[in-house]
Amino acid sequence: MTDLTSMTIAEAKAGLANKSFTSLELTDAHLAAIEAARSLNAFVLETPDQARAMARAVDARIAKGEGGPLAGIPLGIKDLFATKDVRTTACSKILGNFVPPYESTVTSQLWRDGAVMLGKLNNDEFAMGSSNETSCFGPVVNPWRREGSNTTLVPGGSSGGSASAVAALLCMGATATDTGGSIRQPAAFTATVGVKPTYGRCSRWGIVAFASSLDQAGPIARTTRDAAILMRSMAGHDPKDTTSVDRDVPDYEAAIGKSVKGLKIGIPKEYRLDGMPVEIEKLWTEGAAWLKAAGAELVEVSLPHTKYALPAYYIVAPAEASSNLARYDGVRYGLRVPGRSIGELYESTRAEGFGDEVRRRVMIGTYVLSAGYYDAYYLRAQKVRTLIKKDFEDCFAKGVSAILTPATPSAAFGVGEKGGADPVEMYLNDIFTVTVNMAGLPGIAVPAGKDAQGLPLGLQLIGRPFDEETLFSLGEVLEQAAGRFTPPKWW
Structure with missing residues (x-):
């Protein structure tokens, strides 16, 4: 049954529709995988009984032809999302055994569409961290290792549990949140796809708050198509969240495979940092070449306040x-x-x-x-934020459809390697991602290659407000060119 865990969401949807297997079988396969991978510490709470009950209910609905867009798909939920009658702690001792009497809007929409909850995923305490080492449940382990080494690596943060679980095939997709890179950085560290939607695209209601003007929920998945499928269910207007935007949710999956011919892609000169590793620079150049080969036009742009x-x-x-x-x-x-x-x-x-x-x-x-x-x-920081936003607006006003940058300044590092003596060393991991949150824009991180030690590296695409569809189209081009990577199983 373990081969059921290696499918994408799109493949699993087709299999469930063809009655090749049931949601209960799919759920059981993932529950067994979670049990065998406890050494990764990706889940802080497993909910097998609830998962099986949800799967049985979905199977009954599928039998009647009433399955929703995510019918029967087993997901992991970051422990920042309130889940009714299921412990939610934000991975902090201060919340203790808090059990919410309500459900977050994002998760309620996933259950409405037929998804199955496998459990709650580890994250940095209150989403504050870039390595998933600040959780009160202990650090998450990246399923990737350096070639020839068994050093324990971080999966990135704060959504480290989400990224690790998706990469290790413990769940088919996961919810995550991004305040300064907390979806895109762990996605880049684990060869998964992470989407930070436009601010206001997904409701923040029922998500434990870190920084309210920056936080945004989004998916982590194995492929660009899977991320698009999850995004459609997660997004939408919510009257309970005053920052939620009342706009129609497009069919993001329809953007996959769409031609990118003629799109202008900006390459910002300010992202060429002093001392940037050669392999990051090489990957960036390679990604630009793949987009050019697909018909996109590359233009140098300036984001002076970066x-x-x-x-x-x-x-x-x-x-x-x-x-x-x-x-x-x-x-x-x-x-x-x-x-x-x-x-x-x-x-x-x-x-x-x-x-x-x-x-x-x-x-x-x-x-x-x-x-x-x-x-x-x-006050001064807020003024700078306005200038950062204007830099992007000026770029988009010149006809640029998206901006291509590296996702992280390095591949995954070892647990305990950074930030011990100097916290700023850890903060520098967000150097390529924070501008997107400051400007409220959408961003996607896509696996694009490996470093010399065989660890995954990602590229980031930044889009116009509410134009996630273009990011999915471009992300698919990078994914097709780079291929998909899965970590060799050692756990």
């Missing part, structure tokens, strides 16, 4: 985190550490409940919002 994106992001994101995380006080839900006064209760609960990285960001955020520093830091 160098300010990372420092501005690390002011805006912690500021919003400081505000959002103030609700975790030990009074209403989650962990409570008693104190002699209300102030002591707050302090003790937060000291015990938040990990180092979350405390660091909350303190930075509180500082930049404080009287006397607000104008010097937060």
Whole structure:
């Protein structure tokens, strides 16, 4: 039955429609794979009974010809999405054994369309991290290894559990969130496809907040087509989220295989960083050549404020985190550490409940919002953000359809290798991705090659607002040219 786990969502949909196998068989195969891969620490909660019950219900609907677009497809859910009656912790001790009495909009739409939940996936605590090492459940392990080495590698973050589980064939696709690269960076580290939709395309309702003006939900999948199938179910207007945009959701899958002839692809000169590894530069050049061969036109573009994106992001994101995380006080839900006064209760609960990285960001955020520093830091960062957005607008006004860049400055690194003494070293992993969140644009990371040690590398495409379809068409071109990679099984 294990070969059932190696199919794509598109293949599984066809198999279920032809009655080659049932959703229950598909679900059982994935549950067995999860059980055998616990050493990867991708799942923080397995829900086998619920998964089988959902699969049986879907099989009954399929038998009546009532299956939805995702009928019977087993998925993993990042532990940032509230799932009704199923523990949701954001991988933080402070939420303890919190069980939401409601369902996030994105997951409710997946269940509406017939998907099956296998369990909750590991992530960096409150999505704060670039390696999935800050989770209170411990680090996630990347199923990829350097050739000839058994060093444990990170899968990227914060959606490391999602990327690791999809790459290791533990689920057919996964929900993820992206605040500064948390979908695209882990996708690049694991040879999966990650899509960060336009801000407002997917509802944020029921997703644990990190930085509300930057957070966006999206899918991680094995192929561009699978990501397009998942995106259609995840996207849509939600009156419960005031930042959700009321626009029709296109059939993203229809964009797969569409001609890219005549599209102008921007190559930003500011992304050529000093000391950039030769293999990243080579991959970027190769990706541009593949798009050119498919009929796209390459043009050099300038995004002059790119160098300010990372420092501005690390002011805006912690500021919003400081505000959002103030609700975790030990009074209403989650962990409570008693104190002699209300102030002591707050302090003790937060000291015990938040990990180092979350405390660091909350303190930075509180500082930049404080009287006397607000104008010097937060207000200035927001002005820089406007300039970054305008850089992209100027590019698109010149007829550029999408921008091609590297997804990460390197391949996956070892657990514990970065950020120990200097947190900024870890923050630099987001250098190619944060601009997209600051400008609210859509981005996709597609596997495009391997480094000298056999580790996957990805390319990023940045699109116009609400033009994810063009990204899917271009992403498919890169995918076809590069081929698909699966990690050799060692776990």
